[in-house]
Amino acid sequence: xxxxxxxxxxxxVLIIILAIQNSEAVSLRLFFWDIEMxxxxxxxVVFLLGGLSGYILNFSMRLKRQRGNRNI
Numbered sequence: 921x922x923x924x925x926x927x928x929x930x931x932x933v934l935i936i937i938l939a940i941q942n943s944e945a946v947s948l949r950l951f952f953w954d955i956e957m958x959x960x961x962x963x964x965v966v967f968l969l970g971g972l973s974g975y976i977l978n979f980s981m982r983l984k985r986q987r988g989n990r991n992i
Contacts (some may be wrong), residue, residue, distance in 0.1 A: 939963045 939960035948955045
């Protein structure tokens with residue numbers, strides 16, 4: 921296996937352990953929304969949103985690079 925895959929698996933396992941150990945209810949207030957959920961669920965949602973935004977940014981940068989190479 922590649923080292924990046926192994927590091928991703930280890931990171932994911934650590935995030936899951938952190939989420940399981942923090943199961944108390946927390947409140948999130950954003951502008952006029954007031955959301956109450958378990959801390960573990962909120963941690964997982966924030967982790968997934970961060971990964972998704974990183975993937976989208978990486979994908980858009982790759983597209984810009986490919987378009988720049990075609991113009992030469």
